[in-house]
Amino acid sequence: MLSPRLMRGPRPLSLLRRGLVVAASAGTGFLLLSAVGHALGHPQDPSAGLVRLAWCVVPLAAAVHLTVAVSRGETGHRPHPGLIAAGLGRSWLPVLAAVSTAVSSSLGSLIALGVFLWLRGRLVEAVPLPVAGIATLLVVLPLAGTTGSLVALRRRRRPPTVAGLPWGVALTAAGLAVEVYASHWTRPAAGTAVPLPGGLGSIAPAVLLGWLLTAAGLVLAGPGLVHFGGRLLAAFRPGAVRLLAGRTLQTQAARVGRPLGVLCAVASAALAATVLHGVRPFGPLTGLGAALVLACTTATACTAVTGSPAAAEVLGDLAAPARVSRLAALLRLLVVLAVLAPVTWSVAQLAALPLTR
DSSP states (O other): OOOHHHHHHOHHHHHHHHHHHHHHHHHHOOOOOHHHHHHHHOOOOOHHHHHHHTHHHHHHHHHHHHHHHHHHHHHOOOOOOHHHHTTTOOOGGGHHHHHHHHHHHHHHHHHHHHHHHHHHHHSSSOOOOOOHHHHHHHHHHHHHHHHHHHHHHHOOOOOSSSHHHHHHHHHHHHHHHHHHHHSSSSOOOOTTTTTTTGGOOOOOHEEEEEEHHHHOOOOOOHOOOOOOOOHHOSSSOHHHHHHHHHHHHHHHHHHHHHHHHHHHHHHHHHHHHHHHSSOOOOOOOHHHHHHHHHHHHHHHHHHHHHOOHEEEEEEETTOHHHHHHHHHHHHHHHHHHHHHHHHHHHHHHHHGGGGGG
């Protein structure tokens, strides 16, 4: 009980982040259990259950990404006085953050199990469940989140931010080129199409590869785009607020750029799907999975942006007015939106254009 009490601290924002981890774990666990339940209820069509379980990897990765970002946000603060009193300094913060992540994720998995069993008892007849398989699925997210948190917090290497921008642009262009080539000049072999969830049909493997390359390019280019926005903000004889906002963006580009790049990739995929299929109702589980991915990536980006209070602490030490910090934060938000929103929209339109002809 020492870890949750010390990591909780007096910050309501910390409790909100942990609540997001619980919710993400519960939703992902419910999707995994629903895939198993569908496979058990339709033994004559095992491939459908495997497809559902395979597409659960996407919300699972988004939830793990969120748990790692929450752990980073917890260790970014100054050591709590309770830690120092207990003889635990900053070196113990990664361990305590990983333990708290495991507790939050396990709680979410237990909630998912309870909801799944309740709905299963009300909607269908009781069918024996594979206890070992259910337990294995429920520990996947806590184990992956805890391991990812430990690895990410122990290795704090930050690559240079402008260096990844050319590679990100090249990967994005390569992904779009692969998609155009696959959709216009090649035909997938019979039986090789990848089925999509929610009754959206299927997609050629080469087109899926092009989307993955495009998403990887956006993630890789994210820090460079944020750094570029910071340079623009601090250019042309800036005032104190604009200079502070620009320098902060440049300093935090390596930390916040990747989550923002992931958010851009998810948003561009959602926009491209809207262009291709229009606004149409999906199944409840497909809608839950899409909502989980969007919510987790948005929460991860917000956690990364607000997770390090370094600029606010410096301003507080200098006795600067709180209005300066708020104006700088607003400027950073506007610049990030101005830089990333057009990129996201353009990539979505280019990704959907070859498939609409």
